[in-house]
Amino acid sequence: MKALARFYLLAILVFLYLPIMVMMAMGFNDSALYELPFRFTTRWYVALSGNDQLISAGINSIVIALITAVLATLAGTMAAVALDRRAVRGRTLLQLLLLPPIAIPWLITGTAMLVFFFWTGIGRGMHALLIGHVALAIPYVVLVVGTGLRTIRSDLEEAAISLGSTPLHAFFAVTLPLLTPSILGAALFAFAVSLDQFVISYFLSTPGFATLPVQIYSAIRKGFTPEINAISTILLVGSMSVIVVFAIFARPGGARDKR
Amino acid sequence: MPADAIIRPAASPSGAAAGHRLPSWFATAALLMPTYGWLLIAVFLPLCTMLVFSFMNATPMGRAPIVFTLKHYKAFITQPYLVGIAWDSLVIGFWTTFLCAVLGFFAALALARATIGRARETLLILILLPFWTNGLVRVFSWTMVLREGGFLDTLWHALLPEAGSIGFLYTRPAIVLGLVHGYLPYMILTCYIALVTIDDAIIEAAQSLGARWWTILTRVLVPLALPGLTTGAILTFVPVIGSFMEPRILGGRVGVTMGTVIEDQFTQAFNWPLGAALSFTMLAVILAIFATFSGVLRRNAGGVA
Amino acid sequence: MTNVDITSVAKTYGQVPVLADITTHFAEGSFTSLLGPSGSGKTTLLRIVAGFITPDSGKVAIGGADVTETPVYARNIGMVFQSYALFPHMTVAQNVAFGLARRGIRGAEAKKLVDRALDMVRLPGFGDRRPKQLSGGQQQRVALARAVVIQPSVLLLDEPLSALDRRLRQEMQVELKRIQRETGLTTIFVTHDQEEALALSDNVAILDRGRIVQIGPPAEVYEQPKTRFAAEFLGDTNFFKGAVSNGALQLSDGTSLRTAAALPGNAKAMVAVRPEKMQIVGDGTEVEGASNRISARIDHVIYAGPALTYVLTAKDGTSLKIFAQNRTGTIHPEGSEVTLAWHPANTIPMEDAA
Numbered sequence: 001m002k003a004l005a006r007f008y009l010l011a012i013l014v015f016l017y018l019p020i021m022v023m024m025a026m027g028f029n030d031s032a033l034y035e036l037p038f039r040f041t042t043r044w045y046v047a048l049s050g051n052d053q054l055i056s057a058g059i060n061s062i063v064i065a066l067i068t069a070v071l072a073t074l075a076g077t078m079a080a081v082a083l084d085r086r087a088v089r090g091r092t093l094l095q096l097l098l099l100p101p102i103a104i105p106w107l108i109t110g111t112a113m114l115v116f117f118f119w120t121g122i123g124r125g126m127h128a129l130l131i132g133h134v135a136l137a138i139p140y141v142v143l144v145v146g147t148g149l150r151t152i153r154s155d156l157e158e159a160a161i162s163l164g165s166t167p168l169h170a171f172f173a174v175t176l177p178l179l180t181p182s183i184l185g186a187a188l189f190a191f192a193v194s195l196d197q198f199v200i201s202y203f204l205s206t207p208g209f210a211t212l213p214v215q216i217y218s219a220i221r222k223g224f225t226p227e228i229n230a231i232s233t234i235l236l237v238g239s240m241s242v243i244v245v246f247a248i249f250a251r252p253g254g255a256r257d258k259r
Numbered sequence: 260m261p262a263d264a265i266i267r268p269a270a271s272p273s274g275a276a277a278g279h280r281l282p283s284w285f286a287t288a289a290l291l292m293p294t295y296g297w298l299l300i301a302v303f304l305p306l307c308t309m310l311v312f313s314f315m316n317a318t319p320m321g322r323a324p325i326v327f328t329l330k331h332y333k334a335f336i337t338q339p340y341l342v343g344i345a346w347d348s349l350v351i352g353f354w355t356t357f358l359c360a361v362l363g364f365f366a367a368l369a370l371a372r373a374t375i376g377r378a379r380e381t382l383l384i385l386i387l388l389p390f391w392t393n394g395l396v397r398v399f400s401w402t403m404v405l406r407e408g409g410f411l412d413t414l415w416h417a418l419l420p421e422a423g424s425i426g427f428l429y430t431r432p433a434i435v436l437g438l439v440h441g442y443l444p445y446m447i448l449t450c451y452i453a454l455v456t457i458d459d460a461i462i463e464a465a466q467s468l469g470a471r472w473w474t475i476l477t478r479v480l481v482p483l484a485l486p487g488l489t490t491g492a493i494l495t496f497v498p499v500i501g502s503f504m505e506p507r508i509l510g511g512r513v514g515v516t517m518g519t520v521i522e523d524q525f526t527q528a529f530n531w532p533l534g535a536a537l538s539f540t541m542l543a544v545i546l547a548i549f550a551t552f553s554g555v556l557r558r559n560a561g562g563v564a
Numbered sequence: 565m566t567n568v569d570i571t572s573v574a575k576t577y578g579q580v581p582v583l584a585d586i587t588t589h590f591a592e593g594s595f596t597s598l599l600g601p602s603g604s605g606k607t608t609l610l611r612i613v614a615g616f617i618t619p620d621s622g623k624v625a626i627g628g629a630d631v632t633e634t635p636v637y638a639r640n641i642g643m644v645f646q647s648y649a650l651f652p653h654m655t656v657a658q659n660v661a662f663g664l665a666r667r668g669i670r671g672a673e674a675k676k677l678v679d680r681a682l683d684m685v686r687l688p689g690f691g692d693r694r695p696k697q698l699s700g701g702q703q704q705r706v707a708l709a710r711a712v713v714i715q716p717s718v719l720l721l722d723e724p725l726s727a728l729d730r731r732l733r734q735e736m737q738v739e740l741k742r743i744q745r746e747t748g749l750t751t752i753f754v755t756h757d758q759e760e761a762l763a764l765s766d767n768v769a770i771l772d773r774g775r776i777v778q779i780g781p782p783a784e785v786y787e788q789p790k791t792r793f794a795a796e797f798l799g800d801t802n803f804f805k806g807a808v809s810n811g812a813l814q815l816s817d818g819t820s821l822r823t824a825a826a827l828p829g830n831a832k833a834m835v836a837v838r839p840e841k842m843q844i845v846g847d848g849t850e851v852e853g854a855s856n857r858i859s860a861r862i863d864h865v866i867y868a869g870p871a872l873t874y875v876l877t878a879k880d881g882t883s884l885k886i887f888a889q890n891r892t893g894t895i896h897p898e899g900s901e902v903t904l905a906w907h908p909a910n911t912i913p914m915e916d917a918a
Contacts, residue, residue, distance in 0.1 A: 005373035009382060012366045012447075016389050016440065022410045023400035034403065036413055079294035086287045097295065101302050105501025105545075107518055108309075108538045109302060111525050115312050115535065116305035119319075135301030138294050159649035161636045162614060163714065164666030173662075177653045196393040198504065203525065213395050220399055220508055229403075232396040243391045247384050 020236065027229030034226070044230040054231055057215035061195055061235075064126065064211060068133040068194035073187040075134070076141025077179075081171075083142070084149040085157075098139040106199035109136075114203045128204040129211065133197055137190035144189055148182025149175075188246040195239050313535035331536030341520070341537075348500060348516040351431065355438040356496045360488055362439070363446030367487070368480065370447070371454040383451070390444035398508050401437045402428055405509070429511035437509045438499050446491035453487030454480070489552055497545050517541055566627030566717045567592040568613060568750060573622030575608055582608045583619070584774040590718070590767075595744050595751045596779075597761035600771030601797070607722060609771070610754045614720050615639050626717050637666075642716030642749070644724040648703045650695035656682070656706050657691030663714035681713040682706075684743060701732045705739070712747055719749040725760065737763055758798050762786065770794045787838075788825075791916045795836040802837045802884045803914075813911075817880040821856045824909040834914045840887040841910040844874070844896060845903040854905040860884060862900050876904075 030039035048054060083091060101109065110132070117128050152175055160170035198213035205214045212235055219228050312318075316326035335341050366386070374382060389397060404410040405428040412426045427433050457480070465475050481488075503518030510516075517537065524534030568590040575583040583605045590596050598606040611617045613624060615636035624632050631639050642663075650659050660678045664670070669677065682688055685705035695703055704724060711719060725733045725740075741764055744751050755761050761768050762782040769779040770793070778785055778794045789795035792803065806815040813821040813833055827833050843854065860876040863883075872895060876884045886904065896902060 002373045005369035009366060009369045009374070012362065012443075013385060016386065016443070019400035019404045019440065020389065020397065023396070023403045026403050034409070075293035075297055078290040082287050082290035086290070087283070088287055088291070094291070094295070097298065100306075101298065103497060104542065105498050107501040107503055107521060108542060109305070111521065111534060111538060112305035112309040113301065114525060115531055116308040119308055131297075131301045135297055138297060142294065153647060153649065155645050155647055155649040156651060158616060159643065159645060160651070160662065162641055162643040163663030163710070164637050164640075166637055174651055192391055196391065198393065198395045213393055216399070217395055217504065224402060228399065232393075232399055236392050236396050239392045240388055243388060244384070
């Protein structure tokens with residue numbers, strides 16, 4: 001029974017990873033029409049280095065992900081601290097309000113942003129994308145940092161206060177250093193959420209300003225080329241590494257180990 | 260050491276000089292302000308605006324007067340083809356959710372009962388890893404496998420060189436396959452969380468009472484995993500109903516769903532009010548499904564307690 | 565080192581009164597235990613002295629200065645928490661130096677004070693370790709050093725020993741008492757462990773439902789409990805109910821019990837007698853003047869080697885418990901009728917009669 005279960009898990013992993021592997025391999029295949037037999041080449045990656053449109057889209061993606069990570073982590077950490085450590089009226093309602101950005105289909109959120117930003121004159125482009133990405137990342141930050149906060153006993157802060165710290169000093173001297181792994185994890189998470197975000201970016205992009213996923217999407221709609229495989233591989237490897245680093249930081253009990 | 264040696268006149272803590280203090284609620288509000296202010300501007304106000312738009316006659320352009328109407332909510336009556344598309348979307352949603360639930364439940368079960376320690380942790384991370392990578396890229400990966408002359412065909416022809424193509428890109432099963440690939444990790448996670456807490460003793464007790472594996476599965480494991488299955492089903496069904504990129508890439512010409520119709524209203528047809536009305540109709544359907552499921556969930560929880 | 569005065573302090577959470585009009589005095593250099601069941605308000609009282617909770621009404625004064633409106637960090641208190649609450653990201657020395665740094669004491673002077681404090685809690689040379697590398701008892705000592713090194717006006721201990729196992733707890737009780745004597749700090753100690761309270765304190769305050777029902781030296785509180793609650797909470801007690809006649813307590817079966825203290829004027833009264841104060845007549849252990857006598861039947865004998873516990877029923881139906889030293893090796897059989905005797909001085913009238 002156990003052997004069967006393990007075989008089944010292996011099959012699931014094959015299902016999850018095989019298409020990705022095939023896609024990656026095709027980015028190293030010489031044929032522009034994905035024809036076999038396989039002949040190794042890096043020419044699609046070389047071609048990529050001359051594709052200014054994709055490169056600038058890639059830079060846009062990283063810049064937006066970085067700014068999103070900083071802003072969402074700042075705002076989300078503050079909210080998580082308030083929700084976990086302070087007397088808040090309507091705490092349950094406030095926590096529920098974090099769900100819509102996660103739970104409502106991005107198609108609806110994205111088109112709603114499009115309509116609102118058009119109507120108010122905010123418009124589309126980089127600033128609009130930032131507003132959207134930060135809003136999507138904040139709930140995740142609050143969840144990750146909130147979970148971290150719950151592993152730090154609040155009597156540590158009380159001990160610091162009893163020794164003469166103001167509540168503010170107690171937070172910075174005691175809670176914040178202990179919370180750092182969670183905050184870094186949340187920032188990585190926010191970075192990954194933004195880097196992978198397609199739907200909202202798609203509605204808020206302009207012809208002059210697009211992120212990598214938006215650019216890839218329009219390329220796919222035009223037809224498949226191994227260059228798309230190459231850039232997809234780079235994006236995939238990039239976000240997988242971010243998430244693996246996150247998994248190491250936020251491993252259950254990771255924060256506790258550091259106590 | 261004489262006790263008096265460490266007794267010095269008590270120095271006052273530096274905080275003693277703290278002057279005027281702001282009220283506590285002020286600090287709390289200041290901490291909450293950025294998050295909820297941001298969500299207000301980026302999510303809640305846009306949703307409200309879109310609700311208003313859904314009652315408009317046409318996309319407000321130039322100086323044309325704005326006329327309010329209910330006609331976009333009657334689109335399902337006036338444009339009967341939408342009913343068919345909505346039905347197709349629901350069918351895709353149900354199939355995806357069903358396949359995710361079956362595959363995910365057994366994967367979670369295998370994970371919870373046949374692995375331990377570091378191996379389990381690694382497997383869990385491996386399973387969840389794709390979920391946090393770009394969905395678009397993963398959907399694109401499937402085109403490499405499913406297209407005529409793609410990976411699947413190559414395998415097939417290696418076995419049977421004379422056979423025809425079995426590539427099924429641009430069909431509805433291709434859409435479902437891509438969506439299952441996208442949302443399976445979440446289902447495995449929610450089921451795993453529910454199953455991992457089950458005590459070995461419960462299963463041993465059932466075995467000692469003479470229960471067969473089928474009975475244990477249907478009477479013990481599935482009911483205990485039900486909260487996880489329900490959560491996973493909601494988290495799969497909702498985004499699948501709103502998907503448009505997967506049907507477009509994997510479905511090609513047959514990939515017309517509510518998601519693509521709504522997208523068209525915003526990007527091609529420029530009929531924002533219709534798109535908004537369809538979005539809110541979809542949201543209403545989703546909420547109705549939420550409500551039904553949470554009712555079932557609560558009754559189940561009550562039954563267990 | 566200063567005294568602490570609580571004046572008419574009350575605290576209510578929603579509709580639930582947690583503390584009702586507490587007025588008490590903690591003398592300079594004294595060690596006072598707040599003893600009571602959970603929900604009695606003892607922790608709330610401690611946290612009001614610390615400043616973590618603001619009372620709805622009343623005043624808290626430390627060293628004569630009203631600190632009711634003073635925030636915790638400006639009160640100069642030393643507090644030891646149930647969970648130790650050591651800062652996990654700092655070394656032992658950094659933990660102990662934390663409060664000194666807040667008072668502007670750093671560098672060589674701080675190091676000298678930290679070393680002395682660690683000497684005092686018998687952890688010399690532990691300064692560079694992390695809290696995680698210490699045992700529970702050692703962590704508790706560090707917490708104590710951290711609270712004491714700042715020379716607080718008052719030392720507040722919130723069930724500091726409850727997380728330790730029994731042997732370690734007894735060891736730490738001795739240490740705690742020694743350190744308190746050495747530093748001479750006014751100490752308030754919250755506990756639900758009656759033996760701990762009796763062993764450590766100069767004064768024991770018994771709390772019940774937000775009130776201090778009795779406060780005094782351990783021997784006084786134990787030997788002369790004022791109320792049924794105080795008598796029951798602190799040790800085992802036998803109670804007799806009856807009518808007052810001719811200055812004695814008349815039980816329903818006619819037996820008359822004398823008391824050394826005057827019985828209240830009411831017609832009905834209740835007295836308490838500690839189980840170890842009663843003896844079985846004919847044991848050869850009779851004490852002169854044990855003039856209160858009743859007959860009872862032995863229901864159970866619990867044999868515990870050096871000591872015996874008898875569970876009995878008196879003639880009037882009262883169930884009784886007595887403790888006897890196993891001096892002669894003879895055990896009265898279950899079911900036998902015996903006579904119990906004790907001294908009127910050990911017959912304590914209860915203020916909250918019947």
